[in-house]
Amino acid sequence: MLFLSATIALLVIFAGCATAPSRINDVCAVFEQKDGWFDNWYGAASKTEREYGVPVPILMATIRKESGYDAYSRPPRTRLLGFIPWKRPSSAYGYSQALxxxxxxxxxxxxxxxxxxxxFSDAVNFVGWYHSQxxxxxxxELNDAYHLYLAYYFGHxxxxxxxxxxxxxxxxVARNTAEMAYSYGTQMQACGQQ
Structure with a gap:
């Protein structure tokens, strides 16, 4: 019985860590929901900004737009004959939706x-790397969220x-992403993250 209780407790803990944040339009809330002993999202995003020069709000807005912070996000399957699940339109996967x-x-x-x-740490680093490319x-420019997103979506x-x-x-979509990056920047200043 003790083993079963411990197993259930571990599953609940890990399931909570694997879920996407619920308040994804507020970057401070995203960091609060995912910051801690298991996953330090702000630290990973800040490290990527230092490495590649891409501001944290742009990194986070790109991931927000691509996956909604869902670690296992994939494009929906197409339907054969309108109802049979078929192939996915691309190999995009994860936070960054990288092919x-x-x-x-x-x-x-x-x-x-x-x-x-x-x-997340790997995905945000990928986004920074891609934007620097x-x-x-x-x-x-590394602070041009609009054009960075267009290049991210279409390819170089x-x-x-x-x-x-x-x-x-x-x-x-790129304008919306740029607006999200601007909003995230403002939010980060308000919560002392920038």
Whole structure:
């Protein structure tokens, strides 16, 4: 009976750690919900900002937009004949929604061979790395959340070609992400995180 009680207690603890924060539009609440002995999200985001120069609010807004802070997020499956679950439209996975090939490139180029897309510290570092690549390859300023998000979504080559210029829907998503980054920055100042 003691073993069963201990097992249930551990499952409850780990299930709580694996869930996405509930108040995702307030970055201070996100940090409070996920900060502590098991997962220090603010520390991981701050470390990434120091490493790549991308501000924490932009890192967090990118992850918010991509996965809603869900470690196991994937694109929904398409439906065969309208009702049979079928393939996913891409290999995007985890907090950062990184594609398989891009994640493999990140691990190879950074030497972080044990990095995992459903680990927040690894995912936020990936986002910082990718945004810094956008800066180097496409000249996007590291504080330009709008264009960084467009390059993140379309990829470096498609961004450089201007594929995003005729996509009003994704421009709107990028504007929303930039507004979220601005809002997160304001919130962080109010709660003393910046």
């Amino acid at each position: 398989d090939g891009t994640w493999a490139r990140y691990k190879r180029e950074t030497g972080k061979f044990t990095a995992d897309r459903n680990n 956008s800066h180097e390859m496409n000249g996007i 080559s498609a961004f450089a070609r201007g594929d995003w210029k005729n996509n009003a829907g994704m421009q709107k």
